[in-house]
Amino acid sequence: SAVISQKPSRDICQRGTSLTIQCQVDSQVTMMFWYRQQPGQSLTLIATANQGSEATYESGFVIDKFPISRPNLTFSTLTVSNMSPEDSSIYLCSVARGGGGGDTQYFGPGTRLTVL
Amino acid sequence: GQQLNQSPQSMFIQEGEDVSMNCTSSSIFNTWLWYKQDPGEGPVLLIALYKAGELTSNGRLTAQFGTTRKDSFLNISASIPSDVGIYFCAGPKAPISGGYNKLIFGAGTRLAVHP
Numbered sequence: 345s346a347v348i349s350q351k352p353s354r355d356i357c358q359r360g361t362s363l364t365i366q367c368q369v370d371s372q373v374t375m376m377f378w379y380r381q382q383p384g385q386s387l388t389l390i391a392t393a394n395q396g397s398e399a400t401y402e403s404g405f406v407i408d409k410f411p412i413s414r415p416n417l418t419f420s421t422l423t424v425s426n427m428s429p430e431d432s433s434i435y436l437c438s439v440a441r442g443g444g445g446g447d448t449q450y451f452g453p454g455t456r457l458t459v460l
Numbered sequence: 461g462q463q464l465n466q467s468p469q470s471m472f473i474q475e476g477e478d479v480s481m482n483c484t485s486s487s488i489f490n491t492w493l494w495y496k497q498d499p500g501e502g503p504v505l506l507i508a509l510y511k512a513g514e515l516t517s518n519g520r521l522t523a524q525f526g527t528t529r530k531d532s533f534l535n536i537s538a539s540i541p542s543d544v545g546i547y548f549c550a551g552p553k554a555p556i557s558g559g560y561n562k563l564i565f566g567a568g569t570r571l572a573v574h575p
Contacts, residue, residue, distance in 0.1 A: 377563075385567075386565045386567050387503070387565045389562050436503075438563075451502035454500075456500070
């Protein structure tokens with residue numbers, strides 16, 4: 345498994361501002377992922393962050409809105425830019441670890457964002 | 461695109477009852493993952509399945525990887541109040557290629573347990 349921490353755990357922000365969310369892992373990992381969970385909904389992948397390369401964004405998500413940094417193998421940040429109330433969600437980071445077949449991910453506790 | 465259909469959407473049961481939920485996909489999967497999310501927390505991995513037909517237990521939880529590779533189920537036996545939460549199935553977005561793939565999630569099953 346993996347021990348993952350996120351900061352902040354929650355925040356209330358004003359429309360038009362930006363918030364940077366930090367994700368720290370207890371050991372080096374190749375791939376980190378950022379997900380969004382809108383109220384009452386399931387998880388949706390925003391982007392994949394590999395160390396040393398640009399993040400890869402999923403359809404419907406763009407770098408200008410959700411810039412991501414991955415400066416080393418244990419840390420990543422996601423910024424939610426120019427926020428609107430529609431950005432109110434839980435933002436989660438996850439890391440991939442190989443299981444018996446490969447595709448296993450472990451999640452951080454999430455950052456609960458409310459935009460007023 | 462790929463979708464995971466998870467059912468039921470919600471369940472209200474009495475403590476001590478058994479629970480069953482399932483996920484189906486139109487695509488073949490090589491991995492099925494089951495997560496539980498408590499309020500205010502991130503999803504916690506319960507069981508990971510990697511082979512068709514695989515049956516795996518974790519305490520009172522049992523999950524199976526369907527033989528068609530297009531479905532999976534999760535059973536909880538003798539439910540207790542702390543089983544309350546949202547249960548998600550998940551699988552790799554590129555179902556067959558393997559490796560560290562992006563995940564897609566089912567819509568979740570919301571479980572309430574009455575003492």
